[in-house]
Amino acid sequence: MRLINTHTLTLEEFIGRRIPRYAILSHTWEEEEVSYEEYIRGVHTRKKGYSKIQKTCCLAAAEGIGYAWVDTCCIDKRISAELTEAINSMYLWYKCSAVCYAYLSDLPRNARLDKHLQKCRWFTRGWTLQELIAPCEMHFFDSGWCNFGTKRSLVDSLSAITRINSSLLQGRTPLSGFSVAQRFSWAASRQTSRTEDIAYCLFGIFELNLPLLYGEGKNAFRRLQEEIIRTILDLSIFAWKVLPLDQDDNPMSKADFDHVFVPRTGDVVLSGIFAESPAEFYPCVDYVSFPEDVLGEVSNSSKGIKIHSRLLLCAKLGFQEWDYVLPLRCKSHNRWLGIYLRQVGYQVYLRAEPRLLLQYYDRAFSTGELSTIQPQERHLLLRIPNASGYQDDRLVQSHKILPRVRSDVLHIRSPAQLSIIEPWPLANFDHQDRMFSFRNNSRHRFACAKIFGIVPHPDVTRRGTVAFSGWICAVHMQNNNTSFGIFASTLSNDRKINQVLGLLSKADYHTEQIMTLLDTCGIPMVSSAICPILGTPYVAEVTARSSETRDPSVCRNIYRQITLDYRITLGTKQLSILRKQKWIETERQMRPDAARLLVSSDSYWLPEQL
Secondary structure, eight states: OEEEETTTOOEEEOOTTOOOOEEEEEOOOOTTOOOHHHHHHTOGGGSTTHHHHHHHHHHHHHTTOOEEEOTTTSSOTTSHHHHHHHHHHHHHHHHHOSEEEEEOTTSOTTOOHHHHGGGOGGGGBSHHHHHHHSOSSEEEEOTTOOEEEETTTTHHHHHHHHOOOHHHHTTSSOGGGSOHHHHHHHTTTOBOSSTTHHHHTTTGGGTOOOOOOTTOTTHHHHHHHHHHHHHOOOGGGGOOOOOOOOSTTOSSOHHHHHHHTOOOTTOOEEEOSSOSSGGGGGGGGGOEEOGGGOOSOEEEETTEEEEEEEEEEEEETTTTEEEEEEEEEEEETTEEEEEEEEEEETTEEEEESTTOOEEEOTHHHHTTSEEEEEEEEEEEOSSOOGGGOOSOSSEEEGGGTHHHHOOSEEEEEOOTTEEEEEEESGGGEETTTTEEEOOTTOSOOEEEEEEEEEEEOSSTTSOSEEEEEEEEEEEEOTTSOEEEEEEEOOHHHHHHHHHHHHHHTTSOOOHHHHHHHHHHTTOOOOSEEEEEOTTSSEEEEEEEEEEEEOOTTTOSSOEEEEEEEEEEEETTSSOOOOOOOOHHHHHHHOOOSOOEEOOSSSSOOOGGGO
């Protein structure tokens, strides 16, 4: 560490722990600052910035402090290794100083603080954030070097201007007591001369050491977030929001914001999982994190951010549609926060609607507004995939990307009264589009789901609704052929399905083995089933038909669609018992036209049982 002797005004170098007490200067850079090279050449006295060095040394000497540190001349910025060490050490240097002098060059002498203090440029610069937080002892000076207070005496004003909690400024709460989102929010209104420095000036705030790569531009802030993910378990790092701000380094202009977020039926705006700058954390000043509630590991991977976490399903449009939500385990005003996600591949997600956060109370689970998807390993993408063909890797509307990243899907289409629940494999299912996705060359191409129907009571003299349920199983071939069976949900059939799923979850069966297993367990392959409506003489006839479909808004290739429908009728009408179709035989002989199967607690449901 290079220090200025406050008596001789010469530079001296100290290594290791043999560092004497020193004062440190916090200021905003202006024209004619003194560099290290100019200082050792002896030409520093002719520059305007030298007066700040002189005054700092004079104040320190008066307090019996033998050394001072000033960033302009104590770092040889020509040596990249020295600059990297200095920037990574700066928070610690300010923290370990005997006293910090904050010089506000644009604060008039004897000015009214309530009127002029908040307008000072010192509060807008990125580097001065850590210079305010780190020192234990700090004195403030106006343009005439008149001391107008200390950090302790000015704490209320400083907290109001910077939005930094007073307990941190007073040293009562450590930095680790504040969420990642809160710490970023303190820098949201600050700027730096170089794009990279908005990330580099925050190294100390997050207690990180990273190499400097000037020229990397906005990637510096992305790299900072990746390192935070690696070292700090705190999902509030994802709690940012895209905002139309007016700052010079704003990631989105107001015009761009309005253009991208133009409403489109069924469309949402997607983005990568990381923020573009601290500005997007501006609303996060009161976000409190509960990292001990995070279920599993969060780490960087080649696909993006790998996270072992549960997801939430958030109901919308009267429980007819669902959104994926990642719970962030942080709160604002006693409400939990989550971000919307959109599935764009096998357990791969982009951020959806990045201008919004979901805020919810625990009671949302008991009302059915939220439900939980079991924890699994998922990948959150950092940027829009190249496969989208979209040039801007920041924001994209979903209709421009989803079809391009889907190649092999099985789409289940149904009326609003029929819900798809308990899909298996869950990892392959997209709740938002009711679609199973299959990886290329995957041998395991089986899909299963429960069909749950809620309809008005068929007896017009009765109020309320009635329910029925069934199952659909499908084996999706790589040639886009699909064999499927649909049948009622009964105790016996539920046991059969559980037996099949239990076996499939333990081993990697290929297609023919799966079909043999379905035959062995008595799972029928038919396209119509009669589902009882308990407590009534009515039944629901649920039908399914398969078709090849081309829809560029859904998938880039031709895909298979199974369309479900139903009708309510008295159980005594149109009942027959037909032979079950075999999965293996039918696949080899090409399946005939669909037959109806009446299913009950056995393999068949007899009319007299109605």
